Amino acid sequence: MSSSLETSLDPPPGAGYFARVGVAELATELRAGRVSSRDLVETALGEAARWQPVLNAFVTIDETGARAAAEKADRELAAGVDRGPLHGLPIAVKDIIDVHGLPTTAGARHFAGHIASRDADCIRPLREAGAVILGKTTTHEFACGPTGDRSASGPTRNPYATGHMAGGSSSGSAAAVAAGIVGLALGTDTGGSVRIPAACCGVVGLKPTHGAVATTGVFPLAPSLDTVGPLARTAADCRLLWTVMTAGHRQPVAAPRIGWVPPDSIHPTAPEITSLARDLTKDLIIGEVTVPAVKELRAAYRTIQGSEAYAVHAERLATAPELYGDEVRDRLRTGGQARGWEYVRALELRDRVRGAVTDLLRQQDFLALPTIPLSPPTLDSRDETIGGEAVDVRAALLALTSPWSVLGLPAVTVPAGLVDGLPVGLQLVGPPGTEHRLLTVAEYLQNTSS
Amino acid sequence: MSSSLETSLDPPPGAGYFARVGVAELATELRAGRVSSRDLVETALGEAARWQPVLNAFVTIDETGARAAAEKADRELAAGVDRGPLHGLPIAVKDIIDVHGLPTTAGARHFAGHIASRDADCIRPLREAGAVILGKTTTHEFACGPTGDRSASGPTRNPYATGHMAGGSSSGSAAAVAAGIVGLALGTDTGGSVRIPAACCGVVGLKPTHGAVATTGVFPLAPSLDTVGPLARTAADCRLLWTVMTAGHRQPVAAPRIGWVPPDSIHPTAPEITSLARDLTKDLIIGEVTVPAVKELRAAYRTIQGSEAYAVHAERLATAPELYGDEVRDRLRTGGQARGWEYVRALELRDRVRGAVTDLLRQQDFLALPTIPLSPPTLDSRDETIGGEAVDVRAALLALTSPWSVLGLPAVTVPAGLVDGLPVGLQLVGPPGTEHRLLTVAEYLQNTSS
Incomplete structure (x- = not known):
């Protein structure tokens, strides 16, 4: 596959596959049969395992669930069921957002052994769009801190310089996207918790309007400020994920001032x-x-x-x-x-x-x-x-x-x-x-x- | 005039004219020319002066303004301008609500010498309805207390038993209505400040839905709780005043449960x-x-x-x-x-x-x-x-x-x-x-x- 991803930054040294290919191209390749969702998920799992000792971007990697979801995505595409641009693509989810059957630790020892019994509201449109949840990403403890280096599961490191902070609190989501483990991730932003790690790791991150995305099933930090936002290597991919999250439509922009x-x-x-x-x-x-x-x-x-x-x-x-x-x-x-x-x-x-x-x-x-x-x-x-x-x-x-x-x-x-x-x-x-x-x-x- | 006011309580001993005549009858008498607004205002001023040493219901009695407004009301009625049931009737206003040109003391020494430079929003519909503002009624200091016996201008007393509290914080409005000084009054209610003095003084008082009446020009106690409400001797009169305050319409009630x-x-x-x-x-x-x-x-x-x-x-x-x-x-x-x-x-x-x-x-x-x-x-x-x-x-x-x-x-x-x-x-x-x-x-x- 060619390297077609447009971005203002070169990926960090050693970045994985998803740092070089965007959603649009992956969607084309999948539908042309040149790659399968299962291939993409195996690639992502391989990158996740390779990077984990260096970055600590993940708390939970759901190999079994991700493989099953990828096979379902492939079966659907083969049967002519097309769920849109995210169909079959791996995505990572901040570990403060409930995903059914997986632990939600919130980066806290209080939640050891806690398994989510249902999906957070913001997860459902991802599943309906056919996205494959690869795992849960490291968060600053209880999402309460902008540095990403305080968590029950240890600090996240910056892919551009592993002695440096990834920023927080959505540290693992930003690091996973920057390192090319996945192309897309969800984070939460209360005072900067998507934007700060995205800026630190050289990716795009959106904090939406407060209230635009339901926070049910997301462990709160400060409810009147909490938001759920997407991260991606490019704004184009971030926009595709945002569209899926909100079933929204593109708004025209003429010569923005x-x-x-x-x-x-x-x-x-x-x-x-x-x-x-x-x-x-x-x-x-x-x-x-x-x-x-x-x-x-x-x-x-x-x-x-x-x-x-x-x-x-x-x-x-x-x-x-x-x-x-x-x-x-x-x-x-x-x-x-x-x-x-x-x-x-x-x-x-x-x-x-x-x-x-x-x-x-x-x-x-x-x-x-x-x-x-x-x-x-x-x-x-x-x-x-x-x-x-x-x-x-x-x-x-x-x-x-x-x-x-x-x-x-x-x-x-x-x-x-x-x-x-x-x-x-x-x-x-x-x-x-x-x-x-x-x-x-x-x-x-x-x-x-x- | 006959004594036609229906109420579940006899007025207190010595109660004035307005304890025995309701808005509907006064409106009829005015339009029949059997009484003038000026007559009603002189009666109210007389009652206010007579009761003041006993009850301390008023902080300010606006003789000049009330007489001028009454004369205007009489001229309008004579000219065929009819502003509705409150036209020409005296009303008392709690002294935490701004009335243009009169002091607003809020029952506090901090506000000594303060003259309101405009009407509170809730005053405007009263003026448009032709009501005559007789004066400003005693309030518990800064409306902060349910007893009505702490105010820079002294305690208000209960017309049914002058050694007892009138309740608060709208103490003077409730006492003035109970004593028949006026038939109608405005108060404010944050936690009970209309209802408590109305109950103590045996009159009707309404705390509206929060937000139903603008509080602009009313000195705040707790904005997310503050309301402006009417007091009257009967629910019927209270409803007429409420209708004027909100330009609202009567809602049908079938056999309330x-x-x-x-x-x-x-x-x-x-x-x-x-x-x-x-x-x-x-x-x-x-x-x-x-x-x-x-x-x-x-x-x-x-x-x-x-x-x-x-x-x-x-x-x-x-x-x-x-x-x-x-x-x-x-x-x-x-x-x-x-x-x-x-x-x-x-x-x-x-x-x-x-x-x-x-x-x-x-x-x-x-x-x-x-x-x-x-x-x-x-x-x-x-x-x-x-x-x-x-x-x-x-x-x-x-x-x-x-x-x-x-x-x-x-x-x-x-x-x-x-x-x-x-x-x-x-x-x-x-x-x-x-x-x-x-x-x-x-x-x-x-x-x-x-």
Whole structure:
């Protein structure tokens, strides 16, 4: 098979088969009989096994289930039953999303031995589209952290530099796509948990509008912020997966007008990252945009996420505190200290700024800024400097993604190049419900830059 | 004029003109030229002045404005401009609702000298209907308390027994209607602040569905609970005022089925109060109803109200704590201690129980129970006993009203008789949007019992 995948980044060294072939080509090959779903699944299983000791991208690899689903997909195609572009293609699912019959660990020792008794709502359209679930990917413990290096099943590593973080919390999904183990994956994004690892691993990741995808069967972090989003190597593939997830249709985009949000107005950002991200969009930028109260939105994120996450975990923290990793336990307990009136103020701020940003998004179609303000740090790093200024790694990772989470807006990250061999992500933010338009613009940027 | 007002209670001793004549009769008399709006306003001003040293129902009596509005109403009627049943009738407005050109004190020393520069949204339809605003009625400080005996302008007293509470926080509106100073008044109800004083003073009061009446221009207590509601001596008059407030229409009620909520399942209740309230509805009761998690709703009320009220007052508490009365300051500070995760849990409970109660309200049209579980205590009393059990007065006053506030449901209180000379209220609770049906049933009960 030819190598036809258009993307703005070369895959990392040693990347597997799916880093070089996209969904459209695979669909053609399958229907031409030049490859079978069973072939693809065996390839994916081989890549998963090969990469596992290096990346730790998977918690569970479902060889039996994946092989059975692939054989069914092949039988259907042979019988003329065609479920569309994802039919027979392997996909990986973050291990905080229930898949019937497989463990859901949520990266937590509390859930050892827990087997999901049904599919999460977001899994059903994948099955109906004939996708093959290869396994469950490593998540930061309880999805509560942006680094991807705290999990009951160990840290995920970055395929571009295995001493570095993959980002989190959907660390395994991003790493598995970047390493070419699968072409498609599901993650969840509460404050950046799809976008941050996608940016760290040089792939495309979409955080949808809050509420656009049902979260039933997904273990919550902070329900008023939680979303389920797709990851893929290209925006085109991400859009195909998104279409299956929502039964949605492509929206036309005529000459999108993009407002550039200078990232230093939110958080100190490495100049070479700002430069790469801005270069990728420069033909579409119509001006610079100041987002009102954006720093207050970051504080509101901490209050909302902290309060809602503690509400999810209160009893568990009381009865089984020893099962948490130290860092996540501390993080949850800190979140539980927020006051009710601060939560009320955070919701009020959300409403107020949502109105102001809606106005901004009438003057330009999308906002653009880097996805994360620094290169993926080394594993376990918690303190870095950006332009000589000391920053907290976890706060820095969330700084440019979490404001849009508070506002419930959709946002996509698309690779913008490498700095010292590590990926840089450009983030595009749109009005509610514009996922397809965002992915179409992302696709345009990927194709013109590669 | 004849005494034609149908109500289930005799007015208190010495009650004024408006305790004996209802809106319908006044409207007829006005149009027959047997009385003028100016006559009615002079009568109301006279009653207000006569009662003020006894009840302290008013903070501001707007003699000039009321006389001018009455003269305009008379000119219009003479010219054939008829604004409907409230045209030319005096009405009193709780002093937490902005009326253009008059002080809004909110019962607080913080607002001394503050003059409202515009009408609250809920005032406009009253003016368009030709009602005459007589003045602003005493409120518990910042509407934060159910007793009506803590206010910068002093306590309101109960017209049935002036050593006793009028209830709160809409204490002056209820007392003014009960004493016949006016026939109609506006109050606000966050956890019972219309219903509690209406029950204490033997009048009818409606807490509408949350969101049914705009609260713009009303000083907030807890925005997710705050409502504006009408008070009148009869349900019929209350319904006329409600119709003007909402431009709504009467909804038909065929043989309402009422579920009785045993009040002791929520809070200890004086047996003679339970008995009077139940007697009033007995022909309509189809069975007893258990409301799920109703005690948890009371706790949720404290968390929601406490958090939202502190969010309103945080800066004021920091900069001018000395201007608060001790009790309200302590109450606000206690509310500020609630945690964000507890607020989140309270909102979750609200959603969960709302579903269950919606199901209950498919099996019966309305729920019925007493409005308050004890007779209005003496002024300043904070500890009472009910059936030998010690109770906190403020918690007791709110116990039977606040669960419906958390659920956002409409509820009306209607007089059910006297115990030791003090009024007893029956409360009816309905599904969202059923205010007219509630008032129609209340009217039926008043007419059949009188």
